[in-house]
Amino acid sequence: xxxxxxxxxxVNGYHIPVLNNREIRAAxxxxxxxxxxxxxxxxxxxxxxxxxxxxxVFVTEFFIRLFINPKYAPLLITGRLIVGxxxxxxxxxxxxxxxxxxxxxxxxxxxxxxxxxxTYSPITGFACMICLLLMFFESAFGICLGCxxxxxxxxxxxxxxxxxxxxxxxxxxxxxxxxxxRLILVGLLAFLLLLAFAFQHNFNEMPHSLFQKN
Numbered sequence: 001x002x003x004x005x006x007x008x009x010x011v012n013g014y015h016i017p018v019l020n021n022r023e024i025r026a027a028x029x030x031x032x033x034x035x036x037x038x039x040x041x042x043x044x045x046x047x048x049x050x051x052x053x054x055x056x057v058f059v060t061e062f063f064i065r066l067f068i069n070p071k072y073a074p075l076l077i078t079g080r081l082i083v084g085x086x087x088x089x090x091x092x093x094x095x096x097x098x099x100x101x102x103x104x105x106x107x108x109x110x111x112x113x114x115x116x117x118x119t120y121s122p123i124t125g126f127a128c129m130i131c132l133l134l135m136f137f138e139s140a141f142g143i144c145l146g147c148x149x150x151x152x153x154x155x156x157x158x159x160x161x162x163x164x165x166x167x168x169x170x171x172x173x174x175x176x177x178x179x180x181x182r183l184i185l186v187g188l189l190a191f192l193l194l195l196a197f198a199f200q201h202n203f204n205e206m207p208h209s210l211f212q213k214n
Contacts, residue, residue: 099146
């Protein structure tokens with residue numbers, strides 16, 4: 001097989017092309033941060049300039065990953081610089097490619113609507129939220145939702161998933177959630193409801209300066 005046609009990297013001990021999930025998560029974190037900041041600027045100031053630049057970078061990044069080579073994608077290179085001192089976590093390249101096609105499709109639609117047509121609508125808002133959700137799960141939890149979808153479609157044919165979720169394994173004791181811990185989560189929700197009821201006026205009222213004279 002022509003090495004140039006292989007998507008991913010050949011690593012000793014792995015039978016299929018793989019990618020380093022640590023640098024992918026780092027890049028996803030950078031993408032989430034930039035997208036979140038640009039969204040805040042849109043909602044707070046009505047400033048659409050940053051989000052247009054962010055979308056342009058996203059489209060370029062995914063295009064390079066998918067149609068040139070992931071090793072030349074700028075944000076993945078940045079992620080490699082950030083986590084280069086950590087032991088690589090290899091994951092199958094095929095499921096990542098599928099997930100990136102989802103991200104690329106969303107980015108292209110948003111780029112066309114926001115940058116090319118210079119418009120905004122519930123479509124761009126919904127697409128933005130989906131994009132943020134995908135990147136947040138990837139960077140914060142190490143959960144690739146696109147990879148999960150790929151796994152559901154290609155049952156029994158997926159290898160080296162993030163967190164080794166392709167192979168069902170028994171949970172260690174430290175991973176199990178006890179009944180007491182579940183009650184604590186319920187207690188937190190109850191506490192928040194009680195807090196909202198007790199301080200409803202304070203929560204809804206705009207705070208004033210501590211040193212301002214009445």
